[in-house]
Amino acid sequence: MPNFTLDHVIIAVRDLDAASADYEALLGREPSWRGSHPQYGTKNRLFRIENTYVELLALADDEKKRGRWSGPLKNFLEEGEGLYGLALGTKSIDAAVRELRDTGLPVQDPAPGEGLDWMTGARRTWRNAAVVGKESRGVRLLFIEHGWGTSTLPMAEPNAAEGACVTRMDHAVVLSPDMEASRKLWGTQIGARLALDRTFPERDRRILFFRLGDITVEISGGAEQTEEGLGKPDRLWGLAWGVGDLRATVERLRAAGVDVSDARPGIKPGTLVATVKGEHTHGVPTLLIEHTPESFRAESRAPQGRAYDNSAPRRAFAALGLDHVSVVTEDAAAAAETWRATLGLAPGDAAEPPGVAVRLVDVPAGNAFVQIAQALSPDHRVARWVAERGPGMYGIAIEVDDIDAAVRDLRGKGIYVSDPEYGVIPGTRVARIAREAANGVQVELVQRLPEVL
Amino acid sequence: MIKRVHHVGVVVRDMEQAMRFWRDTLGLHVHKLETIEEQGVKAALLTLGDSEIELLEPVVTDNGVARYLESKGEGLHHICFEVDDVERDLGALRQKQVELIDQVTRIGLAGRICFLHPRAMGGALVELCQPLDEPSEEPAHA
Secondary structure, rough: OOOOOEEEEEOOOOOHHHHHHHHHHHEEEOOOOEEEEOOEEEEEEEEEOOOEEEEEEEEEHHHOOOOOOHHHHHHHHHHHOOOEEEEEEEOHHHHHHHHHHHHHOEOOOOOOEEEEEEOOOOEEEEEEEEOHHHHHHOOOOEEEOOOOOOOOOOOEEEEEOOOEEEEEEEEEEEEEEHHHHHHHHHHOOOOEEEEEEEHHHHOOOEEEEEEEEOOOEEEEEEEOOOOOOOOOOOEEEEEEEOOOOHHHHHHHHHHHOEEOOOOOOOOOEEEEEEEOOHHHHOOOOOEEEEEEEOOOOOOOOHHHOOOOOOOOOOOOOEOOOOOOEEEEEOHHHHHHHHHHHOOOOOOOOOEEOOOOOOEEEEEOOOOOEEEEEEEEOOHHHHHHHHHHHEEEEEEEEEEOOHHHHHHHHHHHHHOOOOOOOOOOOOOEEEEEOOOHHHOOEEEEEEEEEOOOO | EEEEEEEEEEEEOOOHHHHHHHHHOOOOOEEEEEHHHHHEEEEHHHHHHHHEEEEEEOOOOOHHHHHHHHHHHOOOEEEEEEOOOHHHHHHHHHHOOOOOOOOOOOEOOOEEEEEEEEHHHHHOOOOEEEEOOOOOOOOOOO
């Protein structure tokens, strides 16, 4: 199966000029292309960013010129604006179509297309093929090979300061009432790499992450498959955009009159996120995300980066990496200063999570962090430890891919493990292994829950 | 300049018994297992993502690891950070009059290393290491 990229995303809009102005503000970029599709009866604005481009698509002004694409677009727009379709890029459309058909996915014959930029006179050509009828489960899917020898699409020039504009697409979200059918479409037929299949009973969510290049297609559905959901179509829902400096971006957007939430820590460690609200997104639920430079975990360490193939034999769980090392102290502030002054590491702010009598300071150290812990009550296990053994090294936290499976597996081997519970670090679930089983080391298992739009 | 947590060291009484937990139960891959006579330890390195667990069993009675085991029992012993230039960092620590175990760097399992004194770090034993450019087959003898 060809390695498809997410070539572009298509947003259907009613008033192209108004939508373009809004996306110029949202992305902090000027359009790369102001064009029309003579044979389709549509017109568009394109914004190329690092890893894909976004297309705002509207009906041509002259109804007589409306061609083969205009009917479905008109019907869609009668329901409202929003995400209209995804175009998956390939180097060879002919081979792609053959292979897709071999998987049973009905795809049209590749057809040539062309776009003209009315401002520059540039012409771009491509060959594309759409999935026929309902077989793409309600999400318009197009496969596209861009033409050689014609203009390439230039980058959308920033109209805002560096850091305050969108640089890349992070993920696209598809809501699915029939997860197995979606999984078959994206995994088996399109052949996208499944990077995560995880169920969160407490949030009533099951999430599949499929990778197209460095962009994730997140398929999101209920934790349990419902009878009435079977066979129902998916809905292409929202987008998450990557920015260099989220706070600067939020400030810039507010100055431009865009309704955007405060920046807040994302569920995924090392990320900041903000939600764009209101009409400026033209019906597309929108999240902005910054992977912060002080992120103490390389992208590759994130749980969704650890691909696994469910068809391959595997252990009940996988230990993914060292999450953090705990040291205990009687004075967290003084200890944090020691780590800074002696080793040049930059401690974070002290935190006192509600419900636990402990003060914590995280000290990022590249691939993991040191957690300084100070008990605030003499009964806390950290206080008892310090009383018995003095301050110093305490324990480690190991990140696992599936904490429930890990706990079950360890218990099956006769090891005492606490029930998984939500950790004091947001977006984590943790369980502690009895120290006697781990050569005297306080071992905590931790699972990082992925960001959910 | 600290780059990452290179490994954490765990002192164990019996390597075979320890392997049953770290290797067999947690599923960590053992990529090195050897006895370093000079240091009086049997050491195992197990891969944990982009870091490692180092299990240390003393094979003599008169080194730091043996004394730790004697006084505190099994447990988490040290944390080792990888640095760009261990000579330079050790020099900076000396200049700051940080209390040290090693006044000069030496070759250990993780490359060129030095240990700070736990008193310097609030009781935590910290090792700095600079992996060797060409990993020696027998770092203990280099």
